[in-house]
Structure formats: structure tokens, C-alpha cells
Amino acid sequence: MRIAYLLNTYPMTSTTFIRREIEALEADGVAVRRFAIRPWPHALVDPRDVADQARVHYLLSGNAAGLARALARQALLGPLALLRGLWLAARLARAGGGLVRHAAYLLEAVYLLAQLRTAGIEHVHAHFSSNAAAVALLARRMGGPSYSFTAHGPDEFLTAAADGLSLKLADAAFVVAISDFCRGELLRLGGAEHRDKIAVARCGLDLAEFVPAGPPAAADRDVVCVGRLCPQKGQALLPAAAAALRGTVPPFRLILIGDGESRAEIEAAIARHGVADLVSLAGWRSNPEVRAAIAGARALVLPSFAEGLPIVLLEALALERPVVTTTVAGIPELVDAGCGRIVPPGDVGALTGALRDILLADPETLAAMGRTGRARVARHHDLRDLSATLRGLLAAAVAPGPRVPADAAPAKARAAEAAVAADA
Incomplete structure (x- = not known):
């Protein structure tokens, strides 16, 4: 053929x-x-x-x-x-x-x-x-x-x-x-x-490429966001959420991997909320580097306003990392409370609360979410x-x-x- x-x-x-x-x-x-x-x-x-x-x-x-x-x-x-x-x-x-x-x-x-x-x-x-x-x-x-x-x-x-x-x-x-x-x-x-x-x-996904690194340690509190920096993906909300989390959870970092037309807006929001020590922009990375960043993080966040079904959510779940994302399009067919947190798009308060839940969760809870997420990807996205x-x-x-x-x-x-x- x-x-x-x-x-x-x-x-x-x-x-x-x-x-x-x-x-x-x-x-x-x-x-x-x-x-x-x-x-x-x-x-x-x-x-x-x-x-x-x-x-x-x-x-x-x-x-x-x-x-x-x-x-x-x-x-x-x-x-x-x-x-x-x-x-x-x-x-x-x-x-x-x-x-x-x-x-x-x-x-x-x-x-x-x-x-x-x-x-x-x-x-x-x-x-x-x-x-x-x-x-x-x-x-x-x-x-x-x-x-x-x-x-x-x-x-x-x-x-x-x-x-x-x-x-x-x-x-x-x-x-x-x-x-x-x-x-x-x-x-x-x-x-x-x-x-x-x-x-x-x-x-x-080829699940052989996504080998879980084991549950994150209690002290690991990096949260990564992967994707083109654009209005549809809502990354400009993350600095406000980081500012609201300051002092209510142990020290953490939000790392944004990707680039695009919203970069200047996100940089301005980081400066406006005074969270340069909490939120960083890493630019584009290769697939192995992205996998390593997700595997080394506590969770992945993607606060999108408009999506189809983001592949990076599959990748994070396959690596047994919970996700924080939004009730957009096909995402609820993949994500629920069993493998992460899913919130209304544009709701900074709900986004902040979901990130707080993940940042305060114990390793056993995170591990259970990770196992559920990988099993779901294996069942529906092989x-x-x-x-x-x-x-x-x-x-x-x-x-x-x-x-x-x-x-x-x-x-x-x-x-x-x-x-x-x-x-x-």
C-alpha cells in the first residue's frame, strides 16, 4: 500500500x-x-x-x-x-x-x-x-x-x-x-x-519511549507547562496563579517550555506579579529534553482556553505525572480527578486551587494519580x-x-x- x-x-x-x-x-x-x-x-x-x-x-x-x-x-x-x-x-x-x-x-x-x-x-x-x-x-x-x-x-x-x-x-x-x-x-x-x-x-504514544521515573520525591515541586506560547493555551494566567500560591505552599517553580507570540505578554505578567523567582521561560526543547523535564517534575499544567486534545497531556500521564488542565473540547475524555485536576478555562482561582492541591499532595497520592493516568493512556492512546x-x-x-x-x-x-x- x-x-x-x-x-x-x-x-x-x-x-x-x-x-x-x-x-x-x-x-x-x-x-x-x-x-x-x-x-x-x-x-x-x-x-x-x-x-x-x-x-x-x-x-x-x-x-x-x-x-x-x-x-x-x-x-x-x-x-x-x-x-x-x-x-x-x-x-x-x-x-x-x-x-x-x-x-x-x-x-x-x-x-x-x-x-x-x-x-x-x-x-x-x-x-x-x-x-x-x-x-x-x-x-x-x-x-x-x-x-x-x-x-x-x-x-x-x-x-x-x-x-x-x-x-x-x-x-x-x-x-x-x-x-x-x-x-x-x-x-x-x-x-x-x-x-x-x-x-x-x-x-x-509509543509507551516504550515514556518510561516512568517513579513517583516524585516530597521535596520535588517543579511544575512544567509545555506548548507554544499563544493565547489559546492560557499560559499568561500562570504568573497570577504563582503569585497567589506564594507563601501558601512550600517553595516551588513553574517552568514554561515553548515559545510563541504570547512570550512578551507572559514576561510582562511575570514582572507585574513579581514572580520572576517562581516562573521561568525555558524556550523550545527537544523531545527527550521535554520528557526529562516532565519526568523530573511534580506535575504538568496546561491552562488552555481552546484545544483539540493536547499530546503533552498524554505524555505527562504516560510518565505517571498528574496534570492540571481545563474542561476544553476532548480533554475531559482523558483527564479527571483520578489522574489530575481539571478546572474551567480562565478561572484563575480554580487554577490556583488545583495547583495548590498538587503541590501539597503526598507522594502516595501523586503516585496513585500517575498510575491511573498511565493506565488510561495505555488503554486508549497506544x-x-x-x-x-x-x-x-x-x-x-x-x-x-x-x-x-x-x-x-x-x-x-x-x-x-x-x-x-x-x-x-
Whole structure:
């Protein structure tokens, strides 16, 4: 089975989970070609991301001549297909985003289509339902292979109408939702008539990479926050919470790993609340460094306002560290009082109280939370299970004959594999 993964920007420091997903499929015998519309303009800090970047074929980024040649060839050899793509691009543009944007998507789709044909790609899978899914849809309408996409939220749900989500759902072979909440949003925005092609496949971890370091010692009171510094993740609330905790708990530190557009706002909040001795910004770190920081901490905090289902929560729980986070999107499907604390977004008082509970908890309580969290990740977020589900969906998508419901696709693929084994 030869498939392509298509991303808007890849790799980034926040797309480690996609790299792991691709690597798991490859380990299971699926040939995966990596395509992205553009490279990330910042330096990558993880060596595995750096290595993976060399395997990505970029549609843009110094490729003007290649795009022009692909367009001329398509106009000469497949003018009717190009007209179909042009008509669909105009239809998507009317929904929102404008003609220029969708003309660019059409040009990218023409170039991608040529690359897919050369490589013998049987199916394209995109992550997120925005730019990359639009390019995959246009390539499909011009005679390209079937496609699918994984929806995460939350931003893509805010622009669903303008992005033509219903059209993408209608033409997709299947759609992956990363949580029950995400599936509900897809049904609400795209229409319940597509329910049979939407499968919940939760993001996964290779648990062998996340070996628990044992419960934290009573004196260990570092709390880490990992993620892009941005308004959606709410890190600007942490200095106020740290100031409220001062003097009510033993000495502690809040360490923020990551960087982004909210850095200046967070630095100003640290100065305003006088907590430079309690809150520090560590910048981006490699995956091994992040794992080590979480394993060496008492807990992880992520006070988000808007999320899909943050991978770093899975990582902390897999390392048997409790988490403090918010009742946003798919997070309550993972986190409860058994493995941490979950509070309303934006409630500094509740956030402060939850952090106080964790900072005052005895090692036995923390250890019990950690065991519960790891067991939950093992049960619902094992990367091997995700790979098996995706492999089944992909096999059903490329198999000849009518499409089957997404929930039945893995079973169909397993039956086909068993039949092949029986004949061998």
C-alpha cells in the first residue's frame, strides 16, 4: 500500500505526534511519502524532526518553475480535469477565503497530482481539514487518488463554512476524529449524513519511549507547562496563579517550555506579579529534553482556553505525572480527578486551587494519580492501536468496490489480511 501524507506546514515542534503516526505506519509495512505545502520558517530542535524534514517534498518554497510546468502539462494533456478543478476551486472560493487563495490551492493540487502519479500513490491522508485537505480534494476531483483527513479542532471548526468542510467530508473516503467531541463537531458542521465515514481514532504514544521515573520525591515541586506560547493555551494566567500560591505552599517553580507570540505578554505578567523567582521561560526543547523535564517534575499544567486534545497531556500521564488542565473540547475524555485536576478555562482561582492541591499532595497520592493516568493512556492512546486502525481504514479506502463505513473498515481490512494468510 503506497500512500501520501499531506500537511500544510511540516515538520514543526508541535507536529511530533504526526511524525510518530507516520513512523508507526511505516513500521507496519505501509509506504508513506511525505508532502507539505511549505516548510516551517523556524529552527527545529528535535533531531528526529530535522531528519524527517529531509524526507518532505514541498509544494511551494522555491518551486515556481515546477508549479508552472505542472500547470502547463495539465492544461495540455488533461484540460477537462483542470476545468473540473477550476470549477471546484471557484465553488470553494465562494464559500470563503477568496479567489486568490483557492487559485493557489488549485495550482498546488495540479503539481501534487503529477507527483502522486509518478510515485504510484494510492491514497492521500491530510491532517487538519483546512489547506491540505482542500488541496487533496482538488487533486481528487482532477482524477487523483482517494483522500482522507484527520480533524483535530478547535480552529478548523471556527472556519468550517469558509473552508468548505461539508464538501471535504462528502468526497473523503473516511475522516478521522481525534476524540468523541471532535466527531460531534464534524457531525454538527458537516451533516449527520456523513456519520458512517467518521471514525474516532485517538492520537497515540509509543509507551516504550515514556518510561516512568517513579513517583516524585516530597521535596520535588517543579511544575512544567509545555506548548507554544499563544493565547489559546492560557499560559499568561500562570504568573497570577504563582503569585497567589506564594507563601501558601512550600517553595516551588513553574517552568514554561515553548515559545510563541504570547512570550512578551507572559514576561510582562511575570514582572507585574513579581514572580520572576517562581516562573521561568525555558524556550523550545527537544523531545527527550521535554520528557526529562516532565519526568523530573511534580506535575504538568496546561491552562488552555481552546484545544483539540493536547499530546503533552498524554505524555505527562504516560510518565505517571498528574496534570492540571481545563474542561476544553476532548480533554475531559482523558483527564479527571483520578489522574489530575481539571478546572474551567480562565478561572484563575480554580487554577490556583488545583495547583495548590498538587503541590501539597503526598507522594502516595501523586503516585496513585500517575498510575491511573498511565493506565488510561495505555488503554486508549497506544500508538500501535492507532496504527492498526489507520491501516485498516487506508486498506479499505484503496480496496476495489464500494466504500464501507469507517467504523467497519478496520474489520474489513483484517478479514482481507486473514484471507490472504489462509491462501498462503
